[in-house]
Amino acid sequence: MGEIFNLQQLINGIQLGSIYALISLGYTMVYGIVRLINFAHGDFYMVGAYAAYFIVNFALARHVNIPVVFVFAASMGASALIAMAANRIAYRPLRYKPRLSALITALGVSMFLEYFFSALPFIGPSFRSFPELITQRIFTIGNIKISNYAIVDVAVSAVLMIFLTYLVRRTKVGMAMRAVSQDKDAARLMGINIESIITITFLIGGAFAGAAGILAGITYPRIYPYMGILPGIKAFTAAVLGGIGNIPGAMLGSYIMGISETFATAYNSLLGEGIAFAILIIVLLFRPQGLLGEVTAEKV
Amino acid sequence: METILSLQGLTHYFGGLRAVHDFNLELPQGALWGLIGPNGAGKTTIFNLITGVYKPTEGKIIFNGEDITGLKSHLIVEKGIARTFQNLRVFNGLTALDNIRIARQAKNNISLFDSFLYTRKFYEEEKQAKEEAMELLKIFNLQSRAYTLAKNLPYGELRRLEIARALATHPKLVLLDEPAAGMNPREVGNLMDLIHWIREQFKITIFLVEHQMRVVMGICERIKVLDFGETICDGSPEYVKCDPKVIEAYLGRVENA
Amino acid sequence: MRNKKTILFIVYSLIFYAIIFLFHSLGIISDYILHIINLSLIYVILATSLNLINGFTGQFSLGHMGFAAVGAYISGILTTLIWHIKPGNPGSYVLFIIAMLVGGVAAALVGLLIGLPTLRLRGDYLAIVTLGFGEIIRTIINNIDYVGGPRGLLGIPKFSNFTIIFITALLTVILLRNLIFSSHGRAFLSIREDPIASELVGVNTTRQKVIAFVIGAFFAGIGGALLGHLLTLAHPTQYGFMQTVMVLVMVYAGGMGSISGSIVAAFGLTFLSEGLRILLGAIGVAIEWRMVVYAVLLIMIMLFRTSGIMGGREFNFLLPFNKEE
Ligand SMILES: Nc1ncnc2c1ncn2[C@@H]1O[C@H](COP(=O)(O)OP(=O)(O)O)[C@@H](O)[C@H]1O
Numbered sequence: 068m069g070e071i072f073n074l075q076q077l078i079n080g081i082q083l084g085s086i087y088a089l090i091s092l093g094y095t096m097v098y099g100i101v102r103l104i105n106f107a108h109g110d111f112y113m114v115g116a117y118a119a120y121f122i123v124n125f126a127l128a129r130h131v132n133i134p135v136v137f138v139f140a141a142s143m144g145a146s147a148l149i150a151m152a153a154n155r156i157a158y159r160p161l162r163y164k165p166r167l168s169a170l171i172t173a174l175g176v177s178m179f180l181e182y183f184f185s186a187l188p189f190i191g192p193s194f195r196s197f198p199e200l201i202t203q204r205i206f207t208i209g210n211i212k213i214s215n216y217a218i219v220d221v222a223v224s225a226v227l228m229i230f231l232t233y234l235v236r237r238t239k240v241g242m243a244m245r246a247v248s249q250d251k252d253a254a255r256l257m258g259i260n261i262e263s264i265i266t267i268t269f270l271i272g273g274a275f276a277g278a279a280g281i282l283a284g285i286t287y288p289r290i291y292p293y294m295g296i297l298p299g300i301k302a303f304t305a306a307v308l309g310g311i312g313n314i315p316g317a318m319l320g321s322y323i324m325g326i327s328e329t330f331a332t333a334y335n336s337l338l339g340e341g342i343a344f345a346i347l348i349i350v351l352l353f354r355p356q357g358l359l360g361e362v363t364a365e366k367v
Numbered sequence: 368m369e370t371i372l373s374l375q376g377l378t379h380y381f382g383g384l385r386a387v388h389d390f391n392l393e394l395p396q397g398a399l400w401g402l403i404g405p406n407g408a409g410k411t412t413i414f415n416l417i418t419g420v421y422k423p424t425e426g427k428i429i430f431n432g433e434d435i436t437g438l439k440s441h442l443i444v445e446k447g448i449a450r451t452f453q454n455l456r457v458f459n460g461l462t463a464l465d466n467i468r469i470a471r472q473a474k475n476n477i478s479l480f481d482s483f484l485y486t487r488k489f490y491e492e493e494k495q496a497k498e499e500a501m502e503l504l505k506i507f508n509l510q511s512r513a514y515t516l517a518k519n520l521p522y523g524e525l526r527r528l529e530i531a532r533a534l535a536t537h538p539k540l541v542l543l544d545e546p547a548a549g550m551n552p553r554e555v556g557n558l559m560d561l562i563h564w565i566r567e568q569f570k571i572t573i574f575l576v577e578h579q580m581r582v583v584m585g586i587c588e589r590i591k592v593l594d595f596g597e598t599i600c601d602g603s604p605e606y607v608k609c610d611p612k613v614i615e616a617y618l619g620r621v622e623n624a
Numbered sequence: 625m626r627n628k629k630t631i632l633f634i635v636y637s638l639i640f641y642a643i644i645f646l647f648h649s650l651g652i653i654s655d656y657i658l659h660i661i662n663l664s665l666i667y668v669i670l671a672t673s674l675n676l677i678n679g680f681t682g683q684f685s686l687g688h689m690g691f692a693a694v695g696a697y698i699s700g701i702l703t704t705l706i707w708h709i710k711p712g713n714p715g716s717y718v719l720f721i722i723a724m725l726v727g728g729v730a731a732a733l734v735g736l737l738i739g740l741p742t743l744r745l746r747g748d749y750l751a752i753v754t755l756g757f758g759e760i761i762r763t764i765i766n767n768i769d770y771v772g773g774p775r776g777l778l779g780i781p782k783f784s785n786f787t788i789i790f791i792t793a794l795l796t797v798i799l800l801r802n803l804i805f806s807s808h809g810r811a812f813l814s815i816r817e818d819p820i821a822s823e824l825v826g827v828n829t830t831r832q833k834v835i836a837f838v839i840g841a842f843f844a845g846i847g848g849a850l851l852g853h854l855l856t857l858a859h860p861t862q863y864g865f866m867q868t869v870m871v872l873v874m875v876y877a878g879g880m881g882s883i884s885g886s887i888v889a890a891f892g893l894t895f896l897s898e899g900l901r902i903l904l905g906a907i908g909v910a911i912e913w914r915m916v917v918y919a920v921l922l923i924m925i926m927l928f929r930t931s932g933i934m935g936g937r938e939f940n941f942l943l944p945f946n947k948e949e
């Protein structure tokens with residue numbers, strides 16, 4: 068302890084920030100495209116963690132050795148499917164209704180997932196310990212310890228973020244996504260199928276949240292149905308901090324969030340819990356468009 | 368004539384798009400001027416700048432000798448500028464009467480205390496607000512619609528309701544954004560008479576936007592023509608009508624006018 | 625009072641009060657049922673005040689039980705920890721009412737603190753800020769030993785009885801209704817309908833939103849104070865997100881912008897909730913299914929009947945004026 072600003076905390080902060088980043092990106096992409104705060108997004112992360120939990124335990128029970136990559140693919144798929152279903156059932160019918168309506172159904176979807184999972188007898192409301200998917204190793208360099216989990220967290224999220232950046236910048240789908248987020252009507256006139264772009268956005272956002280769910284399971288190996296609420300709020304705050312709708316902004320905001328939370332917690336645990344909220348209020352007060360966001364004008 | 372509204376070097380960017388560039392105006396008290404130009408020329412943006420919806424990137428807005436640039440919209444309304452919208456923005460879920468009464472809000476000095484307890488002052492104020500609103504509805508031939516929800520009114524009546532609502536704020540200057548949009552020729556004729564009439568009756572200044580040229584030709588004393596954010600012509604209707612630049616701006620592109 | 629309809633409404637309400645009171649004295653209504661009625665009346669206060677914010681003004685607050693917690697704890701601290709009063713002579717009730725009002729004012733101040741920075745912005749930020757606030761307030765309570773931390777504030781005197789709860793609920797309904805049928809109320813509605821147009825006809829929208837939010841928070845604080853003094857304890861888990869959602873479901877099921885709807889839904893859902901609790905307990909099913917029911921209900925309402933049971937209308941006896949008067 069003693070000194071508060073040390074390298075160890077910084078590394079822990081970046082590790083936490085990587086997980087936030089994967090959640091935050093889904094929030095920001097969905098907001099950018101349909102202007103909806105998807106409350107259920109944190110729960111997609113929870114779904115990802117449980118999917119991995121069941122797959123790994125299933126394999127362990129049968130003494131099958133399944134590749135880690137397969138686990139990732141499967142639970143990212145599970146979260147993506149849930150995200151897509153939520154969009155199809157609860158958000159899409161309200162697309163052209165007052166924005167409040169979809170916000171309320173998003174809340175409903177979030178509650179549904181949380182309580183449905185805790186009501187199901189084979190899941191239940193209590194904590195479960197996440198199986199050891201990767202054996203932990205600790206590398207000691209000087210007086211800092213780096214776990215291979217930290218390396219996995221940072222690496223997986225970096226790979227996914229590079230993929231996303233490539234997708235958005237260089238591919239047709241990415242171009243269409245940007246067009247829809249700027250001007251839906253113009254995009255439609257250009258022949259873009261808005262609904263399929265929205266579906267793709269939910270799929271990607273869900274998959275990323277699922278990946279974050281596994282990483283969190285590996286790193287902090289306790290999972291429960293409400294595990295998505297707080298990381299969800301924090302990741303959303305990170306998205307607002309970076310500038311909601313802005314992809315690099317969400318990444319930047321998440322690292323700032325992860326690092327400041329780690330340092331604040333080291334100082335005082337109450338402060339650690341409150342720091343996200345404090346950051347949110349400060350951003351809204353002084354720079355509501357976020358660090359990288361632009362001031363956008365609603366058409367009148 | 369004294370100037371009521373003066374726009375000096377008004378410029379506005381949306382991101383990289385320059386929607387309005389170096390727009391200048393000296394609008395005299397009591398005038399009825401028009402602003403025309405093809406779709407996307409920047410006309411509505413100028414109205415949005417005047418009414419404080421957007422803050423201009425550059426330039427100044429002087430109303431009655433007072434710099435109002437960057438002021439909040441409701442304060443600008445309080446100073447005496449009211450407007451209508453190109454795509455109607457009435458309060459759909461409220462009655463015609465309430466649509467009008469809301470616009471009196473700034474003039475209303477009813478405290479929370481009076482509202483909670485329905486004091487004598489509350490009743491007096493409500494009575495006056497209602498009488499005034501009914502008066503306006505009558506002028507616009509909407510009195511029979513007072514208790515109809517706005518969403519159930521036909522289009523032509525909504526247009527009139529929006530103008531009535533603007534007048535309810537007791538403005539000195541009214542900005543009309545494409546008041547004739549979606550009307551048939553007969554309705555347009557009536558509307559022009561009405562605009563003339565309210566100017567006399569309420570002693571207000573009117574600045575109106577149109578993209579169909581023939582609407583403004585009949586009533587405006589002077590016209591500014593905008594294209595791609597630039598002022599390309601400025602003068603009397605006769606002058607503007609014959610300006611080759613204006614003709615090109617309109618005919619050079621697909622236009623429904 | 626110059627308003628005949630209001631007097632009539634008060635008379636009806638007093639008849640309702642007298643019937644319940646009589647039935648309870650005769651033993652037709654058990655203590656348990658009376659307790660549920662008391663809870664329903666407290667939910668009437670919570671739901672109508674949340675409706676002011678979410679339904680009438682069109683803002684999306686998720687922190688309502690957070691404000692109720694402020695009211696419950698502040699009033700509880702006064703009666704339990706500072707004054708050490710017990711229900712008894714009229715003086716003790718006066719002190720309780722003061723404690724309740726202080727609780728309401730404290731909640732209103734917290735509302736002001738949260739509302740001022742947030743309500744200037746696009747509507748949906750309020751949702752996340754109030755959600756965060758709900759979490760924070762619980763974290764804070766959990767960490768204050770003076771109020772019992774995670775064990776809760778115990779031994780709160782039982783000042784909330786049917787009479788006090790009834791009168792408070794009645795006053796809340798009348799005051800909120802009066803506000804809604806006034807120029808302030810029209811301004812709230814215009815913000816819900818179209819915030820930009822509202823600002824452009826001269827409504828100071830930020831100010832009106834803050835007013836609605838702070839008044840909503842005040843009544844939530846009052847509701848919380850009553851709840852604490854009914855249950856004789858205040859516990860952080862009573863003021864969580866789940867409970868806020870319960871109130872939200874009341875608002876949307878009853879109908880955005882309808883006080884009558886909130887009243888009906890507060891009674892309906894409080895009884896339904898108790899019913900489900902007993903039923904699920906009896907058949908041995910996890911209590912979480914109850915919240916699953918609410919979640920599905922909320923989604924269904926939004927998808928199929930956005931305007932709720934009352935469709936934004938009011939019972940005639942609740943209106944302050946006859947329609948075209
Ligand atoms: N809020 C906005 N954000 C981005 N671009 C806008 C916005 N409002 C208007 N524009 C653009 O500015 C230009 C001028 O628009 P506008 O003033 O509405 O034109 P007009 O009213 O003359 O038809 C158009 O190219 C339009 O697309």
Ligand SMILES: [Mg+2]
Pocket residue numbers: 407410411412453
């Ligand atoms: Mg226009």
